[in-house]
Amino acid sequence: EAIRSRRDFLLLxxxxxxxxxxxxxxxxxxSSLFITADSRPLFGGWFASTVGAAVAASVHRFRRxxxxxxxxxxxxxDLSSFQIFEAACRKLPPLEVRHxxxxxxxxxxxxxxxxxxxxxxxxxxxxxxxxxxxxxxCGLDSAVRRxxxxxxxxxxxxAGAVLMGS
Numbered sequence: 622e623a624i625r626s627r628r629d630f631l632l633l634x635x636x637x638x639x640x641x642x643x644x645x646x647x648x649x650x651x652s653s654l655f656i657t658a659d660s661r662p663l664f665g666g667w668f669a670s671t672v673g674a675a676v677a678a679s680v681h682r683f684r685r686x687x688x689x690x691x692x693x694x695x696x697x698x699d700l701s702s703f704q705i706f707e708a709a710c711r712k713l714p715p716l717e718v719r720h721x722x723x724x725x726x727x728x729x730x731x732x733x734x735x736x737x738x739x740x741x742x743x744x745x746x747x748x749x750x751x752x753x754x755x756x757x758x759c760g761l762d763s764a765v766r767r768x769x770x771x772x773x774x775x776x777x778x779x780a781g782a783v784l785m786g787s
Contacts, residue, residue: 653679653774656782663709673713675774676741683772686738689718693745694761695752695780698722702745716740723755732764739773746779753784
């Protein structure tokens with residue numbers, strides 16, 4: 622079922638002090654947050670019509686860049702998984718798709734661009750614990766929160782969706 626309001630978002634993703642990755646959703650509308658159980662919806666009409674529309678609105682409304690950041694922290698920065706997502710992005714208006722690798726030497730530079738320019742951030746799936754540890758080890762969890770607070774659209778796929786509320 623779709624998240625229809627700020628209240629639904631807060632109920633789904635939690636508001637207790639124990640929530641480690643809590644996002645303040647008071648400035649967001651539900652059309653900026655998406656979760657999927659797996660990557661199959663990325664290849665149907667849903668991705669372009671919903672996520673694509675939200676990205677276009679974010680670029681216009683918040684003067685975001687045209688960057689999409691794929692975060693493969695949960696899947697160990699697997700290149701083939703990134704390439705699958707990159708293919709799905711061909712259905713969207715022209716965007717620059719970047720694979721933000723947590724283990725890469727330039728992760729700090731990429732995080733700065735993510736915060737300031739990301740129109741869409743994708744948290745890929747696989748292993749929740751591995752993803753959470755990798756994101757926290759370099760401060761990427763905080764960078765994602767700041768980017769979303771500044772208007773970036775957030776899409777969590779499988780384990781990446783779990784990270785949105787953990």
